[in-house]
Amino acid sequence: MIELNDVRFSWSGGEPLLAIASLQVARGERVFMHGPSGSGKSTLLGLLGGVLEPQRGSVRIDGFELSAVKRSLRDRFRAEHIGFIFQMFNLIPYLSVLDNVALPARFSEQRRKRAADISGSLYDEARRLLAAVGLDPTVYADRQATQLSQGQQQRVAAARALFGRPQLIIADEPTSSLDADTRERFITLLSSECRASEATLIFVSHDASLRSQFDRQIALADINSAARLETAA
Amino acid sequence: MTLLPLAVRSLWNRRATAGLTILSIAISVALLLSVRQFSEQARSAFASTISGTDLIVGARSGDINLLLYSVFHLGSATNNVSWPFYERLAKHRQVAWAIPLSLGDSHRGFRVLGTNDDYYRHYRFGDDRKIEFAAGRAPADLYDAVIGAEVARTLGYKAGEQIVIAHGAGSTSFAEHADKPFTVVGVIAPTGTPIDRTVHVSLAAIQAIHLDWQSGMPAPKGQRVSAQDARQQDLTPDSVTAILIGLKSKIDTFQIQRSINEYRGEPLLAILPGVTLQNLWSIVGNVEVALLAVGLLVTAAGLVCLLVAILASLNERRREMAILRSVGARPAHIFALLVSEAVGVAALGMLVGVLCTYLALAIARPLVQHTYGLLLQWPAWSLTDLAILCGFLTAATLAGAIPAWQAYRRSLADGLTIRL
Numbered sequence: 001m002i003e004l005n006d007v008r009f010s011w012s013g014g015e016p017l018l019a020i021a022s023l024q025v026a027r028g029e030r031v032f033m034h035g036p037s038g039s040g041k042s043t044l045l046g047l048l049g050g051v052l053e054p055q056r057g058s059v060r061i062d063g064f065e066l067s068a069v070k071r072s073l074r075d076r077f078r079a080e081h082i083g084f085i086f087q088m089f090n091l092i093p094y095l096s097v098l099d100n101v102a103l104p105a106r107f108s109e110q111r112r113k114r115a116a117d118i119s120g121s122l123y124d125e126a127r128r129l130l131a132a133v134g135l136d137p138t139v140y141a142d143r144q145a146t147q148l149s150q151g152q153q154q155r156v157a158a159a160r161a162l163f164g165r166p167q168l169i170i171a172d173e174p175t176s177s178l179d180a181d182t183r184e185r186f187i188t189l190l191s192s193e194c195r196a197s198e199a200t201l202i203f204v205s206h207d208a209s210l211r212s213q214f215d216r217q218i219a220l221a222d223i224n225s226a227a228r229l230e231t232a233a
Numbered sequence: 234m235t236l237l238p239l240a241v242r243s244l245w246n247r248r249a250t251a252g253l254t255i256l257s258i259a260i261s262v263a264l265l266l267s268v269r270q271f272s273e274q275a276r277s278a279f280a281s282t283i284s285g286t287d288l289i290v291g292a293r294s295g296d297i298n299l300l301l302y303s304v305f306h307l308g309s310a311t312n313n314v315s316w317p318f319y320e321r322l323a324k325h326r327q328v329a330w331a332i333p334l335s336l337g338d339s340h341r342g343f344r345v346l347g348t349n350d351d352y353y354r355h356y357r358f359g360d361d362r363k364i365e366f367a368a369g370r371a372p373a374d375l376y377d378a379v380i381g382a383e384v385a386r387t388l389g390y391k392a393g394e395q396i397v398i399a400h401g402a403g404s405t406s407f408a409e410h411a412d413k414p415f416t417v418v419g420v421i422a423p424t425g426t427p428i429d430r431t432v433h434v435s436l437a438a439i440q441a442i443h444l445d446w447q448s449g450m451p452a453p454k455g456q457r458v459s460a461q462d463a464r465q466q467d468l469t470p471d472s473v474t475a476i477l478i479g480l481k482s483k484i485d486t487f488q489i490q491r492s493i494n495e496y497r498g499e500p501l502l503a504i505l506p507g508v509t510l511q512n513l514w515s516i517v518g519n520v521e522v523a524l525l526a527v528g529l530l531v532t533a534a535g536l537v538c539l540l541v542a543i544l545a546s547l548n549e550r551r552r553e554m555a556i557l558r559s560v561g562a563r564p565a566h567i568f569a570l571l572v573s574e575a576v577g578v579a580a581l582g583m584l585v586g587v588l589c590t591y592l593a594l595a596i597a598r599p600l601v602q603h604t605y606g607l608l609l610q611w612p613a614w615s616l617t618d619l620a621i622l623c624g625f626l627t628a629a630t631l632a633g634a635i636p637a638w639q640a641y642r643r644s645l646a647d648g649l650t651i652r653l
Contacts, residue, residue: 051558072563079561086559089552094246095239106235107561160560 001027001168001200002048007057007067008226009043018043019226020057023218027062027167030191030201032211035220041204044220045172048202049082050074062167079108083161083199085171085190090157091145098141101126101159104166111164118165129159132196133189151182158190162197169194171203175210187213236566240573243553247546251578254542258582261535262625263589265528269618270590272521274609279514282426283477283506285357287486290314290322290493291475293500297516300509303334303475306344306427310336313472315499322476327489329481330355333473335439338398338410343384345398345432347439347470355479358426368392369419372435375464378415379433382423390417396432398442408451410442413460437468478503532625535582536632543575543636547643554644568634568641575633579626587622 002025009018018040025031035041046052047059050066051074059066062081066074083104091100102122105112112122119125127137133155145153154174161169171190175183187203191213194201203214211217244251283304291299292312301307323331332355335347353364353371369392372379380390390396394417400408415434423429441463445452458466480486486505493503554567562570591611598609 049559072565075561075563078559084559086556090556092239092553092556094242099242103557104560106239107563107566 001025001029001062002202003058003060004047005058005060007047007054007059009047009052009054016226018047018054018224020044020223021225023223025200025202027200028195028198030194030215031203032214032217033202033204033220034206034208034211034217035204035224036206039220040224040226041206041220042172044224045170045202045204048168048170049084050078079104080110081167083163083166083169085154085157085161085169085174087173088150088177089153090160091148091153093144093146095145096141097130097135097143097145097148097156098123098126098137100145100156101129101163103160104163108164111166113164115164126159126163129162129193130156132162132193133159134185135159150177151179151186154178154186155189158186158193162193162199165197165199167199169199169201171201173205174203175205176207183210236570236573240570240577243570244574244577250542250546254539254578255582255585257538258535258579258629259585259589261528261532262583262586262622263593265525265532265621266586266590266618267593268524268528269621270594272518272524273615276514276518276521277610278425279517280507280510281359282510283358284361285355285479286477286506287480287483288478288490288493288503289475289506289509290478290501290503293502296502296504296509297513299475299502299504300506300513302336303477304427304506306336306346306431310474312500313474314476314501315472316470318496318499318501319473319476322478327481327485329479331479332356332477333436333470334475334477335436335470336474338400338439338442340384340396340398340432341388343381343388343430343432345434345439347434347436349436352433356477358424358428362424364424364428365422367420367422369417372418372433372438374416374418375435375438375441375468376413376415376460377418377434377438379419379421380417381421381429381431381433383429384432385420390420392417392419398432398434400446412457413442413463436470436473440468440470441466536579536625536628539575539578539582539629540632540635542578543571543633544639547636547640550640551643554640558644564641564644567644568637571637571640572630572633575637576626576630579629579633583622583625 002023004020004023006022007018007020008016010016033041033044043052047054047066048061053071054067057067061077064077064081066077069077091097092103095103102115102125105115105122115122115125119128127141130137130140135152135155140148140152145156148156154177157174161171169190174190175186178186187210190201190203201214203210289299289303291303292310292314294311298308302310319331319333322328330351332348332351336344338345350371357363366379367382367385369379378396384390395414396417397414398410400410415438421428421433441460444463444466445456445458451457478489480489490503490505493501557567557570558564594609594611601609
């Protein structure tokens with residue numbers, strides 16, 4: 001599913017930030033990626049999302065060579081195949097909860113079609129996902145995103161990431177703004193929903209205590225040789 | 234078009250700021266359009282101060298000066314036209330009518346015009362409108378006076394009022410023709426021309442009140458001529474200030490003008506009122522240009538308002554842009570979203586501005602008509618107005634492209650990182 005080979009990245013000719021000789025993630029695998037802040041997590045996610053372009057090496061997702069195509073194609077690929085969940089403030093404040101969940105449909109033809117195939121209509125699929133993440137659509141669908149609590153907002157973000165069944169879900173510290181109790185429940189929910197939609201999950205956190213819930217864990221420091229290269233030089 | 238609903242909801246979310254921006258744009262657009270309408274209408278009102286008159290004849294001076302004192306009753310003549318010349322002109326075979334005008338006296342700041350019945354019969358202004366009476370009739374008796382609408386309104390005069398004419402044109406003249414009072418017998422309906430500010434009497438009356446005056450001073454007590462005695466005297470004037478001429482055939486205009494200008498008997502000047510009005514407007518018209526410049530500057534300020542509002546919102550919307558990017562929006566989408574918001578605000582502002590112009594006109598119309606007798610026209614949108622509006626929208630698009638470009642660049646650099 002994800003295949004990184006000999007990838008190097010640095011900001012505009014500076015010191016290399018990321019140097020990954022090899023990284024493989026299988027389809028449907030749920031991976032916990034662990035690393036302290038500043039270890040290159042955001043950069044790696046940028047590369048996976050096709051927002052950043054490596055100076056060297058190849059980034060393949062689902063057989064698609066991200067690092068070899070133009071930016072607009074990478075943007076399109078991201079829209080079609082990847083769902084993102086961020087640390088906090090994931091929602092567009094001026095859209096309703098339902099519109100936030102269905103937002104990917106505005107930019108991706110495939111996800112729009114798939115969502116409609118699953119539930120009949122875009123909004124029915126959005127309601128189904130809301131219910132799946134534990135938010136009663138009859139109560140929350142028409143609320144403004146800003147009226148929800150942090151935990152609820154993260155769950156809406158998860159529903160949006162899953163909308164239209166993208167093959168890859170990338171979650172960047174999605175639980176760091178939640179308390180311990182909600183955190184557990186959120187991860188369980190996300191894992192089971194990913195399993196249900198057969199999506200690969202990359203879950204990034206600096207909190208190593210969460211790793212037990214995942215198929216596999218990767219410490220970024222182990223695969224990123226940039227720091228070692230630096231000291232060697 | 235998947236972005237339009239987003240733009241609409243985003244604007245609605247910031248409706249307070251957006252509303253104020255729309256308001257400021259509406260005000261600036263309304264100002265610009267009103268200035269345009271005002272100067273268009275002022276120009277046409279100005280041009281219609283006098284119509285139907287083919288030539289104005291006065292003593293030789295400047296053509297604008299002659300127009301100013303004969304039509305606008307501003308300033309004074311340096312010299313007069315002799316009565317025999319007026320009589321020759323009035324009888325001339327190519328002349329349809331000749332209206333003598335005698336100016337120089339005033340009543341409480343309003344000019345007094347001595348003329349004859351031809352004035353009420355032949356004088357035209359605006360779109361071939363003739364003088365009509367709101368009350369009363371034209372003067373018949375020697376001491377009858379007819380007043381313009383503004384004179385009647387300002388001084389509160391009605392038919393039957395007794396008035397005294399002052400010597401000279403100042404508003405506070407100490408030399409008054411107090412011994413020969415006049416009776417107001419008519420009030421002229423509002424015309425929107427200098428007629429409204431004029432007191433009309435007969436030519437003979439002007440002659441009568443000056444019978445016993447010598448070099449601008451009343452005669453000593455013993456030599457005075459009473460109002461009744463004046464009626465017995467020959468009241469044919471020696472001269473008039475200016476003559477308005479209507480010709481039987483317009484084709485003769487230039488020929489008559491030339492022969493008057495070349496007349497050897499006395500130094501005279503004949504002008505074409507239309508041409509001289511235009512010359513005068515080209516001087517007055519600078520005000521129009523200045524007003525238009527002010528209007529354009531205010532409109533530019535409105536656009537700057539728009540720009541500031543969007544730029545100020547960019548930082549707080551950085552997160553929103555990153556979210557949109559993460560769900561698949563391309564930088565071009567971000568650019569289009571911001572530009573369409575700017576254009577939406579500008580277009581709404583423009584629409585409100587146009588409505589405000591109509592509203593202002595609807596309010597001003599009855600007031601102006603009542604007060605100045607000027608019928609304001611509904612805006613006749615010219616190509617210029619259309620060009621202005623299109624230009625404004627283009628400028629708004631360009632202005633919106635500045636923050637949009639910034640957001641575009643930023644969303645490339647920020648990627649999916651949400652910066653606080």
